[in-house]
Amino acid sequence: MSTGALAAIVVLAVVVVVLAAVTASLLMRRRRLRDRFGPEYERTVEGSGGRLAGERELREREKRHDALEIKPLPAAARERYVGEWRGVQEEFVDRPRDAVHDADRLVTSLMHDRGYPTEGYEQQMKDLSVEHGNTLDHYRSAHQIEALSTRQQATTEQLRGAMVHYRALFDELLSEGGRAQPAR
Secondary structure: OOHHHHHHHHHHHHHHHHHHHHHHHHHHHHHHHHHHHOHHHHHHHHHOOOHHHHHHHHHHHHHHHHHOOOOOOOHHHHHHHHHHHHHHHHHHHHOHHHHHHHHHHHHHHHHHHHOOOOOOHHHHHHHHHHHHOOOHHHHHHHHHHHHHHHOOOOOHHHHHHHHHHHHHHHHHHHOEOOEOOOOO
């Protein structure tokens, strides 16, 4: 076999190995993003006009999130929030609309105390998506019902659903190290 043919085979083998490594790396990164963001991965990819743009956005969210000072709550603050949640649940019996608004405020306050910026709903969603992608649909639904409630268009059953949705995010935000501290 000639030197030129041997060199061509070696170059071709190197190219194949490099392509396989790049493909494997992309697939692993995609899988990691899917696992981390849960259902929010597909939502972002669809809303960004393509997989590459969506994945780029998700990586940007991770960078922003890494720069935040997200912290666990001290035990006393956790207990205070649990007590406030109980109060919101009790309020629902007599004033469901007010209770939903208070649940929204309580969740926002909890986000703030954990270190999440609370400057706007869309940014809250992006920041929360990094660690709480599986719960975002609850927050999205609760927020939509809260908006209906503000316009006095939500039924009592919808308001009850909003409380359930807020509770899902509330419990997850209250958790520490994967060990949930559920509201009672």
